[in-house]
Amino acid sequence: MTSNTRVVVIGAGLAGVRLARRLGELGTPVTLVGDEEHRPYNRVLLAEVLAGRYSPEVIALPAPAELTRGRVTGIDRELRTVQLADGSEIAYDTLVLATGSNPVLPPLRGLFTPDHVLPEGVHAFRTMDDCLGLSKAVRPGVKAVVIGGGLLGVSATRALALRGAQVVLAQQGERLMERQLDPSASKLVQRHLKDLGVEIHTECRVRDVRCVGGAVRSVEMADGYALDADIVVLACGVRPRAGLAQAAGLEVRKGIVVDDELRTSDPHIRAVGDCAQHDGTVYGLAAPALEQADVLAESLAGGGAARYTGTRALTRLTLAGQDSPLGSFDLAAFGETEALPGDDVVQLADATRGTYRKVVVRDDRLVGGVLVGELGTVGALARAWEGAEPLPDDGPLLHLLTNDGGS
Secondary structure (H helix, E strand, C coil): CCCCCCEEEECCCHHHHHHHHHHHHCCCCEEEEECCCCCCECHHHHHHHHCCCCCHHHHECCCCCCEEECCEEEEECCCCEEEECCCCEEECCEEEECCCEEECCCCCECCCCCCCCCCECEEECCCHHHHHHHHHHCCCCCEEEEECCCHHHHHHHHHHHHCCCEEEEECCCCCCCCCCCCHHHHHHHHHHHHHCCCEEECCCCEEEEEEECCEEEEEEECCCCEEECCEEEECCCEEECCHHHHHCCCCECCCEEECCCCECCCCCEEECHHHEEECCECCCCHHHHHHHHHHHHHHHHHCCCCCCCCCCCEEEEEECCCCCCCCCEEEEEEECCCCCCCCEEEEEEECCCCEEEEEEEECCEEEEEEEECCCCCHHHHHHHHHHCCCCCCCCHHHHHHCHHHHC
């Protein structure tokens, strides 16, 4: 790629900022377009801002010099321009979509006002504005209902509890973080939240948000049980933000479809991060987004044969608690945490200390694991899993699961 090639990146999240910075380091100028008024920030750490542990400035990302603030409203693939809401246009030779994802807003009665905005007191939890709005509303004793018990819901619940809110967590599934954790690990997460005073309802569907004068007052469950609420947090997952791509006629399934060069169905447009679907997978995690950005930067700057072949993603959650008597709560999960018939499983649990470790082995290969509490061994386990190499014959699993094994 020549030095005067115009690269435009839409989206100033983790993937977009990483790509723009790497391209700048490699000598390729880039225009980064972001639609949030805040400095680019690490979305992964929003719960720490909500908990009061970090200020917004602490989680800011070092953005490249050329950052255009504006909302992109359309893509003209024939003219190779993007249109912004203020009427301006930016020309590109290569366009990169790093548009991220939007929060899923459940189909609840009463969720939207006649003007199609969320009622006062109802918050999504995806952006810095969401986080700051929640922070302003939280005070000791406020009644908060979190809808959704996945990774985001657990993080928001703990942050609100640490701020002194009376929190109820409503999860439609049978356990917390069921996508990442096995039942034993999920029970430890639930115990930790209960120790913070959180009331937890699993296998519980919310059907109605009740408002008075445009402000939320309660949440009604499918069985008719009502929960008083001053604040409702929607943590029901995310979906790829692919509207621009769809309107431009690009191939979109679950996300924007890309090949191993992160190229969309238009050879002049690439996609990375939460909005991209590679080999049938939309990751929605930070590590794959950063890896995709690095591969694409190398490809665009050098014109070489850099390829993205997928990421074996590890989910890690650190619920820091410097102001909590319970201290921090760490967990990590990777691969298949539930065993199939014929798999070997090794588990170590300490109920007193609240720690739990489990690995699943299939055909002498580590295929998954989950750790709650002490994570000293997570590095060694992750390396063994990522390498997908046969394990040695000298009984390595217990060694990998002990504290010394990860050092």
